[in-house]
Amino acid sequence: MQLSPVMESFILHWGEMGSRWGLNRTVAQIYALLYVAGTPLPADEIAGTLKVARSNVSTSIRELQSWGLIARTHAIGDRRDHFVAETDLWTAAARVADARKRREIDPAIEALAGCLSDARTDDAIGKDAVARIRSMHDFLEAAGGWYEDVRELPQSKLETLMKMGAKVARLEARARKPKKKKKGKGRR
Amino acid sequence: MQLSPVMESFILHWGEMGSRWGLNRTVAQIYALLYVAGTPLPADEIAGTLKVARSNVSTSIRELQSWGLIARTHAIGDRRDHFVAETDLWTAAARVADARKRREIDPAIEALAGCLSDARTDDAIGKDAVARIRSMHDFLEAAGGWYEDVRELPQSKLETLMKMGAKVARLEARARKPKKKKKGKGRR
DNA sequence: TCCTTATTTCGGAATATTCTGAAACATCGT
DNA sequence: ACGATGTTTCAGAATATTCCGAAATAAGGA
Known part of the structure; x- marks a missing residue:
């Protein structure tokens, strides 16, 4: 996922915000990314885009799911799980x-x-x-x-x-x- | 301040709770103490009762004041500041x-x-x-x-x-x- | 089955937060 | 002014959290 400057700054700000809200930075950033992206992304692409460890994404996704803020989806012809943010x-x-x-x-x-x-x-x-x-x-x-x-x-x-x-x-x-x-x- | 077992457990629980709420343990415990005590206490007594450093109490009291959860009062014949919890x-x-x-x-x-x-x-x-x-x-x-x-x-x-x-x-x-x-x- | 790909778990490194104790500072009464 | 009493600041120690990367696990397809 290619990030434009504003998208990046949006994500960074959300990371900040997240800490105030009791989420940790990575968790917040992942939500922000999925939210702006507006399209389902697989975990490894999230990791690549945000430059965090794949395993960290795994854990954070778990947490986001426990908050009910993202959902799993699947794309045809792709075995990987994809994730979308709740946008409402x-x-x-x-x-x-x-x-x-x-x-x-x-x-x-x-x-x-x-x-x-x-x-x-x-x-x-x-x-x-x-x-x-x-x-x-x-x-x-x-x-x-x-x-x-x-x-x-x-x-x-x-x-x-x-x-x-x-x-x-x-x-x-x-x-x-x-x-x-x-x-x-x-x-x- | 002499704590009864239940008071102590109340304070401990509040310390826990506080962390979930974004306060730190000491801050939460001080509020809890003042809340159950129901009477103004000076900083050094708070420190003694909770067994934390006096300076820590000072910082935490500051924070509690910034949240508007405690107020300063004074007792006659005592130069020390005393603090009460907002009980409403x-x-x-x-x-x-x-x-x-x-x-x-x-x-x-x-x-x-x-x-x-x-x-x-x-x-x-x-x-x-x-x-x-x-x-x-x-x-x-x-x-x-x-x-x-x-x-x-x-x-x-x-x-x-x-x-x-x-x-x-x-x-x-x-x-x-x-x-x-x-x-x-x-x-x- | 075995190989390939995707995901999770987990020990410990990196980082951030909280707490302490000593020293600096303030305020009052004499 | 000086001592007595009370408060705050601050550097570093103690603790807790977050994050990485390697290894283990799962799941699909030949």
């Missing part, structure tokens, strides 16, 4: 959110539940400390539950909901601080 | 979300905008590749804008909105898969 960004974002919930929120809830159950036999801990732990547990559980509910909405409904949110926000803002000149009606 | 979890979550947007989303938008402007003078890049980059840029910008709008809502409104979301989700779910005991009247 709503879908991709949802996949990332799902994965993060699963990895970050759910285990936390579980851990906190464990603490709470242990707390019953811990006579050195204060009542209020337990209460605080409980409220953190409940908070996470509520947020998680809400997410699950909303997560299953078809995209159209979701968009409607988001627009509603934004609209409410704008009305609210106007009501609360009518000092802004409010020249533009749009955001930003 | 709505607020804390909002602070984290703000910080993440600022660190993760905003720079990404900027980088993508840069790519797009460069793309005009890059004749080796395909139209469709540019289009894909643009759609990613627009997606992030839209999401960021939405977030900003909603972010400013008072908590009560936000909660209403979330409840609405969940309710819509439940109705929607019933309409779409009428196999639940409810005799589905709607089909799609």
Whole structure:
């Protein structure tokens, strides 16, 4: 795959971004490459283009699949697996959110539940400390539950909901601080 | 600060969690400690309780402040700074979300905008590749804008909105898969 | 089966992050 | 000003992560 200067810079930037997001550089770059390429690429070509070890690509592809961000495809007359990026960004974002919930929120809830159950036999801990732990547990559980509910909405409904949110926000803002000149009606 | 077994395990778990969330262990543990303690603690006591270097506490406290998760307070007759955790979890979550947007989303938008402007003078890049980059840029910008709008809502409104979301989700779910005991009247 | 090609695993090198302890710095009271 | 107390900075040690390349494994076709 021949990269144009902008494609290259896009990929590099994504590598940066990825680190902030908890992916590692290679993983992020591979996604970026597949995303701009817009066409399925085999692993060795990815390795060649990004100049990383073939094995590194293998591992990273695994991770991307676990995030649900790329998919395997096959080309006729080619035994190699090819990979495509999910290009619908709503879908991709949802996949990332799902994965993060699963990895970050759910285990936390579980851990906190464990603490709470242990707390019953811990006579050195204060009542209020337990209460605080409980409220953190409940908070996470509520947020998680809400997410699950909303997560299953078809995209159209979701968009409607988001627009509603934004609209409410704008009305609210106007009501609360009518000092802004409010020249533009749009955001930003 | 004397830690009970459960408090200790809570803190340890939080340290774990923190790493998944992009904080480092010490930072996460300090927040956890202040959170369960529920009372302001001076830096050296934090260091003593968690058995980490005093300087490490100093750095971590800085970071926690930059996330807006703890605040300085003072006790009469004590020159030392004391720190308390934000215990309202709505607020804390909002602070984290703000910080993440600022660190993760905003720079990404900027980088993508840069790519797009460069793309005009890059004749080796395909139209469709540019289009894909643009759609990613627009997606992030839209999401960021939405977030900003909603972010400013008072908590009560936000909660209403979330409840609405969940309710819509439940109705929607019933309409779409009428196999639940409810005799589905709607089909799609 | 055996040869060829594609993929994965894995030990350790390269790199990046986190943490420590000492020293520098700041602030207050006297 | 000086000492006492508290805080921050910083270089390098400790640790963790990422990456490479060789070797093992799988899978297809003759």
